[in-house]
Amino acid sequence: MSKLTIAILSALLAHSGTAVAASHEHHDMSSHQTRLSAATYSSVGVVKAINTQDAKVQVAHEPIAELGWPAMNMWFALKTPLPRDIKVGDHVRFEMMQESNKQWVIVKIGRK
Numbered sequence: 001m002s003k004l005t006i007a008i009l010s011a012l013l014a015h016s017g018t019a020v021a022a023s024h025e026h027h028d029m030s031s032h033q034t035r036l037s038a039a040t041y042s043s044v045g046v047v048k049a050i051n052t053q054d055a056k057v058q059v060a061h062e063p064i065a066e067l068g069w070p071a072m073n074m075w076f077a078l079k080t081p082l083p084r085d086i087k088v089g090d091h092v093r094f095e096m097m098q099e100s101n102k103q104w105v106i107v108k109i110g111r112k
């Protein structure tokens with residue numbers, strides 16, 4: 001296996017590992033769902049791409065220890081309007097959360 005393959009696999013595992021942890025609480029989904037969707041995580045990164053039409057942004061985020069995620073490029077749906085002064089290449093600080101459909105969304109973002 002190449003180093004790149006390993007890097008991609010570990011990135012995928014880091015994300016699916018989070019999903020496993022969440023579904024581990026299947027015994028009482030209704031109460032856990034609310035708590036899970038309320039959790040927000042802060043991170044910093046660099047804006048790699050902006051899709052205004054679909055309200056999405058790609059961020060190269062730093063490792064997120066709380067989630068066991070390595071640094072990676074990742075697309076997020078924007079749940080808050082992207083400030084007009086933010087462009088590709090900018091360093092940003094943001095808050096994200098996981099929606100009940102497992103999609104990660106940005107709920108707050110600003111220049112770092």
Ligand SMILES: [Cu+2]
Pocket residue numbers: 061069072073074
């Ligand atoms: Cu990520």
